[in-house]
Amino acid sequence: MADPKKPRAPFAPWDRRELPGTFTVEDTAKRVGHYKWVEMRLFEALGGWVATVPELDVKMRLGTHCYKHAWHSELWHKRLPELREMNPDRLTRPPNEAMEEFFKVLTEPEDQGQTIEKLVGVYRVLIPRKIAAYTYHLNNTSTITDAPTIRSLKLALNDEFDDWRDGEMLIQALIETDEEVERAAAHQTRLEKIMLRAGGVAGPGSLGSVPETMTEEVPV
Amino acid sequence: MKKNMPPDELARDGRFVRVNMVERISDPRNGRGPTGGRVGARLTPDRPGAPDAARALMHGIFVGEIQALEGAGRTCWDFEVGAGSDDVPFQLKLDMARQCWDEARHCEISVKLSEWMGTEIGEFAESTFLFEAACNPDPVLRLTGVNRALEGLAIDVFNTMKEFGNVVGDPVLEFCEDWMLADEVTHVKMGSDWLRRLTVDDPERRKRALEFQRIVDKLFSGGGFRGDDEDSPVHLARRFREMAGFTVDEIDEISDLARQARAEARARTAGATAGAAAEAG
């Protein structure tokens, strides 16, 4: 057995974590507040839709996914005081008005015949945007100082990838005609345009760079 | 999407048949008479029509699970987070989302068990009574009616089905019912905890909530379907109810309500029989 008194490097040779990161404590808290707001709006919508979809497989999937996003919102809710925000409600807000509008339009479909629109909004527009923002955050935050956020991002991302695949497969299984392809595309386009104005789930800067067309200050 | 969806809008595919509560319990395959009066008594394998009664009960559980899922989902949607009387705490919504996941699994379990028992979806009819309790606009009354009365009934039903699985030598049924029973104890406990927390400074609201629970409990004890008597088809699961936050007095009260409901059903059956005899005469 190796000599237990022999000095060892504090970081193993394969541990390449670094101190610097893109986000300050304040930046991170604001971003986490937006995540919590988005996860809340999403789990509420999925819960509400359960009773409105006649397809049994979709109904049961929405019920399952509803909980996962509620759990993510709880992760972010608990992270906020750790980021010096003692009133988590203060930062539980959308990044801008366009994001509020996005959720208004996302939750418009209500009729029993609109399952495609409901799923497209979540699984072809919102969840890919969440995966993008979470991945950008994961890859750019300090791997040492911000380890707790990284852990939550990884847990959430794991669910997002699973649910994205589930939702996409349900959409593919539901779409049977050219007209339904067009319905799905039209709803996706409508929502994408609003999301573009919102700049992503954490606002402009969700993916770091801000498009030139956006004059708003980067809110992280 | 609007708030407070009416029960007749619940979305179903073409296999499901919607009826009212009286029509549903009048299905002769339940082993109950046309007035809802008990004919078959305790669910045991040697009881006449036991397989049909068990299949009917399992299908009823399945559609009940769908409505429980829908009700918990609507509670996530219908209320805002806040401190007002129409609002709910953030944690309550998280509990409802958790219940959504649990009820979704219960749907999956009960549809597979139904299939296992040789039942097709829609073979028995569905009434929306369970969801109706989940439409109460006061979140405290809604949670008390659903999570204490209806989920409490689920504890009794699952415990009965678990015992039935044991008696008939069906380990799959017994295993699944035991898992669902664990979840239902959790759901009832959620109801008990939120009732206590949200009405700590509002005894009037607590009274109204408990009264609503009593009404729902009595309706679901209809015809002596659930009770403490040896021959009740579904038995009050006292030990599990206590785990879920019921006091012994509260369980005794449900037992009394069940006895009352049974006596009323007997009187109705006797009245119907006397009427038929008079007509025949």
Ligand SMILES: [Fe+2]
């Ligand atoms: Fe259940």
Ligand SMILES: [Fe+2]
């Ligand atoms: Fe339940």
